[in-house]
Amino acid sequence: MSGSTELGSALRAWRDRTAPAEVGLPSGGVRRAAGLRREELSQLASLSVDYIVRLEQGRATSPSPQVLSSLARALRLSDVEREHLYVLAGQPVPGPGHVSQVIPPGVRRLIDQLDGAPLSVNDAAWNVVLWNPMWAALLGDPTQLSERERNPIWRHFVGPAYSVQQSPEHGARFEAAMITDLRAARARYPADAGLLSLVEDLRSASADFARQWDAGVVGEHVSNHKTVLHPAVGPLVLDCDVLAVPGSDLRIVVYTAAAGSEDADRLRLLGTIGTQVLGAVSAGPPGAR
Structure with a gap:
């Protein structure tokens, strides 16, 4: 499995496990799954829905550190998961000299x-x-x-x-x-x-x-x-x-x-x-x- 495919699989898994209420969104309406819709992740991360689709399908292969930071924050990733996200994307993991958005x-x-x-x-x-x-x-x-x-x-x-x-x-x-x-x-x-x-x-x-x-x-x-x-x-x-x-x-x-x-x-x-x-x-x- 290529790195971009692994990245897409990880993003889908993290999106599927994130309930709307956990990120301040209403959870009403008919849903096929309990997790976030792509449109909701798009709003939270300030990214286009099309770009989210291309990331999950492995067609966007070089997300920037800014994009990864937005995704990690929107998906409420832990420190270990955030590090894994950067590794899968082929980007250097932010060190202690950068502002952290991890919530204990x-x-x-x-x-x-x-x-x-x-x-x-x-x-x-x-x-x-x-x-x-x-x-x-x-x-x-x-x-x-x-x-x-x-x-x-x-x-x-x-x-x-x-x-x-x-x-x-x-x-x-x-x-x-x-x-x-x-x-x-x-x-x-x-x-x-x-x-x-x-x-x-x-x-x-x-x-x-x-x-x-x-x-x-x-x-x-x-x-x-x-x-x-x-x-x-x-x-x-x-x-x-x-x-x-x-x-x-x-x-x-x-x-x-x-x-x-x-x-x-x-x-x-x-x-x-x-x-x-x-x-x-x-x-x-x-x-x-």
Whole structure:
């Protein structure tokens, strides 16, 4: 069996074992198998359906490291599986000098247990690695966006913007904290091409980012109040907290509402109606993670 055929077989097996709910997608409708459809993997990995088909059939023989990284993240591969993916594709396995998007099993279990709160998991460059259905219902379906457009730093400074409002003071704190995180990540991973590209593209696309980056602003994450202007349930005033994952660069962003408040009631309603009423949340003032 050739390497490309083995790669295709491995991709099909990983796709078949991945349940939609595990990657933040609705699992309703008639399915021939429990795993992901090619169209769903295409959305998650920001690749065309035709390219997924050619990979699985062994007709696309030289996937780039960027493609492999997207597939590994979308399929939730373990460290060993991710290494095997690169070997099958004939690409060097990323070393410790690159940003990791591997989510430990304990973090996955935590996410499953917090299914009533909108949350996302982000890597050291603040790329969105994982999200739950509540996060998609609150802020819009991220599968409709490219990987770059899912990054909250990119969305804040460049767009497309979230439908979120926050005070100028909180907005300034958010920007300082995120720029500080990017600067620290670049120092830890100076050879990561994706991270370097993100920083340079941000500097080119946003004069505000470039000014603050060059000025060396420094900040830290604090609990933040944000108003999400939701088209179905109305405005929700929520607390946004950033939780660090010990032993990794991952960060979990969680939205919660005060107990007994109208916002908590709206959040529960949002959990009931889910993403079926949404598509993408309409654009508004920037500032969401």
